[in-house]
Amino acid sequence: DAGVIQSPRHEVTEMGQEVTLRCKPISGHNSLFWYRQTMMRGLELLIYFNNNVPIDDSGMPEDRFSAKMPNASFSTLKIQPSEPRDSAVYFCASSNPSSGQETQYFGPGTRLLVL
């Protein structure tokens, strides 16, 4: 398996623009997680899905952030409108807890810069 795939790897945009980050989890994994990482706050959980259903979105900072998982192999994290303080690295991770595998496998991340 290719592991967790994220795109784009880098994104530079202007304040106010819509940003869409994409994630393909490892095939067979039924849990998917979105994290944000900054120097000051470290790694923070934004939202996670089990079997395509959002379970906990309490980490989503504002209504400008939304996440979807239309099927088991694809998820998006959207920021609209984007702001400079959204600049961070966004990670997607997946796991398969139903098979006893709690280990989360992280993607390479998307480095977002909002000017």
Added chain:
Amino acid sequence: KQEVTQIPAALSVPEGENLVLNCSFTDSAIYNLQWFRQDPGKGLTSLLLIQSSQREQTSGRLNASLDKSSGRSTLYIAASQPGDSATYLCAVSPLGSSYDKVIFGPGTSLSVIP
């Protein structure tokens, strides 16, 4: 190459005990160290973040220390409760690469017995 280890791998204590979880890393050149809690089927919950210039952080019953020179961090949990049962992970962001290259330890599985 940075390596992160955690001892013990598993720990079982009676409710009310104070306990210490250990994390060791091989390269002291780090941006920060972060402690997480993982509950089955859930995302990682950040507990404490210690920047490289800091020596400790506290949140409620939790206290984390950082000793870069010895490559160690400890997570102290006071007056443990059954709700503290989870896997605890430490993670370091090494210097020399972008800060987001987080390296996780294998975790300590904690069970607090009522």
